[in-house]
Amino acid sequence: MRAVLFDRFGGPLDVREVPVPAVSPRGAVIRVEATGLCRSDWHGWQGHDADITRLPHVPGHELAGVLEAVGAEVRDWRPGDRVTVPFVAACGSCTACATGDQQVCERQTQPGFTHWGSFAEYVAVENADVNLVALPPGMSFTTAASLGCRFATAFRAVAQVGEVRPGEWVAVHGCGGVGLSAVMIAAAAGARVVAVDVNAGALRLAEQLGATNVINNAAAGDAAAGNTARDTVAGDSTVGNTAAGNTAGDTVAGNAGGVAAQVIELTGGGAHVSIDALGSAPTCAASVLGLRRRGRHVQVGLLPGGRTPVPMDRVIAYELRVLGSHGMAAHAYPPMLELIGSGALRPDRLVTRTIGLEEAGRALAEIGSVPGVTVIVPRAGL
Numbered sequence: 540m541r542a543v544l545f546d547r548f549g550g551p552l553d554v555r556e557v558p559v560p561a562v563s564p565r566g567a568v569i570r571v572e573a574t575g576l577c578r579s580d581w582h583g584w585q586g587h588d589a590d591i592t593r594l595p596h597v598p599g600h601e602l603a604g605v606l607e608a609v610g611a612e613v614r615d616w617r618p619g620d621r622v623t624v625p626f627v628a629a630c631g632s633c634t635a636c637a638t639g640d641q642q643v644c645e646r647q648t649q650p651g652f653t654h655w656g657s658f659a660e661y662v663a664v665e666n667a668d669v670n671l672v673a674l675p676p677g678m679s680f681t682t683a684a685s686l687g688c689r690f691a692t693a694f695r696a697v698a699q700v701g702e703v704r705p706g707e708w709v710a711v712h713g714c715g716g717v718g719l720s721a722v723m724i725a726a727a728a729g730a731r732v733v734a735v736d737v738n739a740g741a742l743r744l745a746e747q748l749g750a751t752n753v754i755n756n757a758a759a760g761d762a763a764a765g766n767t768a769r770d771t772v773a774g775d776s777t778v779g780n781t782a783a784g785n786t787a788g789d790t791v792a793g794n795a796g797g798v799a800a801q802v803i804e805l806t807g808g809g810a811h812v813s814i815d816a817l818g819s820a821p822t823c824a825a826s827v828l829g830l831r832r833r834g835r836h837v838q839v840g841l842l843p844g845g846r847t848p849v850p851m852d853r854v855i856a857y858e859l860r861v862l863g864s865h866g867m868a869a870h871a872y873p874p875m876l877e878l879i880g881s882g883a884l885r886p887d888r889l890v891t892r893t894i895g896l897e898e899a900g901r902a903l904a905e906i907g908s909v910p911g912v913t914v915i916v917p918r919a920g921l
């Protein structure tokens with residue numbers, strides 16, 4: 540099969556011929572029909588998950604396709620079934636799984652991180668009976684590819700962890716795939732949404748998807764990082780992860796304060812729920828500081844490489860709740876799929892381009908340059 544491979548972290552991403560993955564007794568092999576391009580793939584390629592990723596490696600974890608083969612012990616699935624999977628593939632038997640929290644499984648596997656992923660014609664997943672999700676008949680593979688990671692992650696963050704209610708104000712910091720999904724889902728839940736980003740195109744999309752107000756933080760970002768708006772996102776992540784308590788950190792915190800002040804003004808006192816959909820010290824701080832009293836901060840964006848400072852003085856003074864949200868278990872998909880089926884949620888509107896496998900490496904290296912969700916179709920042209 541063809542797959543996008545890298546031999547060293549941050550190194551070239553080439554399409555090569557490699558063996559089709561083997562199916563394990565409780566696992567399945569999926570013929571990949573579509574796979575999303577996600578910032579987590581970029582982190583993996585950069586080596587931020589080097590503790591779990593072995594080289595050479597194939598990225599990709601947001602996939603949809605058709606079952607090619609199932610293991611001998613799989614009960615509920617057959618070759619030919621149309622499926623997607625959460626990016627956290629759970630073991631099904633640890634304490635977390637036993638209590639229904641497969642999204643934080645103690646023995647989880649993740650395609651594209653713990654083993655080869657879906658930037659390929661075929662991908663293997665473990666524990667098929669626990670992790671596979673059947674696609675509704677009318678749903679395209681391209682739309683479904685976003686459900687395994689960003690849309691499902693955003694759905695759980697907004698609906699289940701953030702418990703957003705009609706009429707509440709929700710602030711979304713970072714309008715990549717997960718942030719734009721959160722904007723749409725919060726708006727559909729009846730919330731008023733403030734979207735924050737450094738990219739004007741991403742903010743235009745956020746408005747189209749239901750944001751009531753937008754804040755363009757590009758100017759503040761330039762001041763903090765001294766470079767272009769797009770680089771600011773990556774630059775801030777790096778600075779933030781190493782900057783606790785030093786000069787750079789102070790600059791970042793000041794920047795976060797400016798965004799938070801705008802959120803507080805727009806929402807008449809602060810958001811009820813605030814989501815850090817990017818994952819950086821400044822976006823995390825801005826999210827916490829933009830909340831009203833008793834507000835809920837939901838951390839969704841991954842914070843690779845270190846401990847991130849959180850304004851805990853505000854957490855105690857305002858009695859804030861600080862919550863983490865990590866994907867969504869397969870069994871929790873039906874309410875989301877129902878809302879998609881009814882047209883209340885439109886993940887298809889997040890997809891702004893589809894590309895072939897040959898273009899995937901370049902698109903990954905330039906992640907963030909095209910607003911919205913990019914989907915790779917590995918078998919395009921075959």
Ligand SMILES: [Zn+2]
Nearest residue numbers: 630633636644
């Ligand atoms: Zn488990």
Ligand SMILES: [Zn+2]
Nearest residue numbers: 577579688689
């Ligand atoms: Zn993802």
